[in-house]
Amino acid sequence: MRTGGTTTSGEALDPGTRRMLLRFAPMIYGPTLLFGLGEGALLPLLPVIASSLGADVAQAALIASIIVIARLIGNIPAGWLVARIGERRSMAIAGALALFGGIGVLLSPTVALLGVSVFGIGLCASAFGLARHAFMTTRVPLRYRARALSVLGGSFRLGMFAGPFAAAALVAAAGTETSAVWFFIASLVALVILVLVGRDPEDELRAEGSLPGSGSTPARAAGSGTTHRAAPDGVFRTMWAHRGVLFRLGTSTAALSGLRQARVYLLPIWGVSLGLNAETIALVVGITGALEFALFYSSGQIMDRWGRLWASMPSMILMGGAFLGLAFTHDLSNAMSWFIAAAIVVGVGNGLSSGILMTLGADVAPPGNPAPFLGSWRTLTDAGAAAAPLLIAGVTAAVSLPVATAVIGVAGLAGAVGFAVFVPRYVPHHR
Known part of the structure; x- marks a missing residue:
């Protein structure tokens, strides 16, 4: 085992965290950042584009939500695809097809065709996300x-x-929302190039004996990854074989994913219910987002040094407790102060959860x-969201809204109990 900055006999020389992370920048972190940039630019303008094609408010909202539905539907077939053609090919194909989806958004003459294009982008986003996770x-x-x-x-x-x-x-400079679609397309072109030409770090890691499953490293615990591929099992067969961990630990991760998504809706709605103006609500939500981003690396440090439980449980307790407490403050004289405090706690809790869902999925994957397992795992987490x-x-x-907020808080605390029970059971080497 590794202790501090030294290694024991038989373990490969530690190349350093910075060097390790830089190896994955060209093929993984760079493309992930590009996909996030493109998607982040496109999503807010989808309702505007839909409205320009004649959609009413309900139809515009549906167009914006299609991408979430497509992600949920796409996880299981994406697991089948990645198992058969590999991670790198899957990422490149997903990026290329999403590019055509972007062209479809740009050229769609009707709301229906716009919806089809957005659905395709969501499926590709699911395949890309699963492929990079498996990679x-x-x-x-x-x-x-x-x-x-x-x-x-954090990159995403x-x-x-x-x-x-x-x-x-871009919209301010060009005067049209299609400029954001072009930005999405350009981001995907750069993404595909990086995936295809970026150097796979596998060769260097194998030479150093640091590659998971290589002969110079200790035997991997069950559930860890390896580049020596077994014959691919069917997605549904894999789901059935691992139904225990999916139902137990997967339910807790679904609760965490739901809590994350709830904050996107609850905090602005709560601000509106208090009569706050748009600028104040945006500022509070922006502060929350800044805290989440600032803490993303701390989550990984905690999990690698002290175990997965020390990030997952505090995250759920902080977010669940904040929402539960917020539910009792709506009619207080200092309700705005409680709202700001709860938003800050939720931001800290969510920041500490960065990477948890992917890490636990990687830990328990066959x-x-x-x-195939990660397809089911990601379906559960996306279902929670x-x-x-x-x-x-x-x-x-x-x-009422306070009761809904309390229900979300209780779900978060129940998820914390689930982590406390099932992380030591299924990920014993990370307690």
Whole structure:
């Protein structure tokens, strides 16, 4: 085992975290940033584009949500695809097809064809995300896994954060929302080039004995990645074989994903219910986003040094507790102060969760052929994200917004209990 800056006999020389992360920049982090930039620029303008084609408000909202639905649907077939043609080819094909989806958005004459193009982009986003997840699972040495995947999550967050600003600048300069679509297309062209020409770090890692599954490294624990591929199993067979971990640990990760998505809806809605103006709400949400981005690498450090539980549980407790507490403050005289405090705590909690879903998925994925399992894993997490807004809307309509907020908070705390029980059970070497 590695202790501090030294290594014991038989373990490869530690090349350093910085060097390890830089190796994945050309093929993984760069393309991920580009995809996030392009998607972040495109998504806010989809309702505007739909409206320009004659869509009403409900149809415009549907067009914007199609990409989330497509991601959810696309995970399982993406697992099948990656298992058969490999991660690199899958990333390149997904990027190229998403590029054609962008051209479809640009040229769509009707709302229906726009919806088809957006759905295709969502499917490609699912395949690209799963392929890069499987790529990292099979290539990153175990002792760097959480940090590497946290940086992966941070790269996408940076892109999604900066993308809308790029879109705003382009629209202001060009005077048309199609400039953001062109930016999306250009980002995908650069992405495909990087994926195809970027050097796969596998050769260097194997030469150093740091590659997962290489003969000069200790035997990998069950659930870790390896580049020695087994014969691909069917996606549904894999799902059934690993139904225990998917149902138990996967349910907790779905709760975390739901909590993340809930914050996107709950915080602005809560601000509106307090009568705050748009500038104040945007500022509070912006501060939350800044905290989330600032802490993304800390999550990986915590998981690699002290274990997965020390990031997952505090994250769920902070976010769940913040939402539960916020539910009791709506009618207080200092409700705005409580709103700001809760938003800050949620931002810290979400920042500490960066990379957790991907890291735990990589930890429990079957060795040699993680893609089919990761397809099911990502379907669960995306289902949690998709269910959260529906739950908020339903409970708010039936009872009230504070009750909906409390329900989300309780779900988060229940997820924390699930992590406490099942992370030590299924990821014992990371307690």
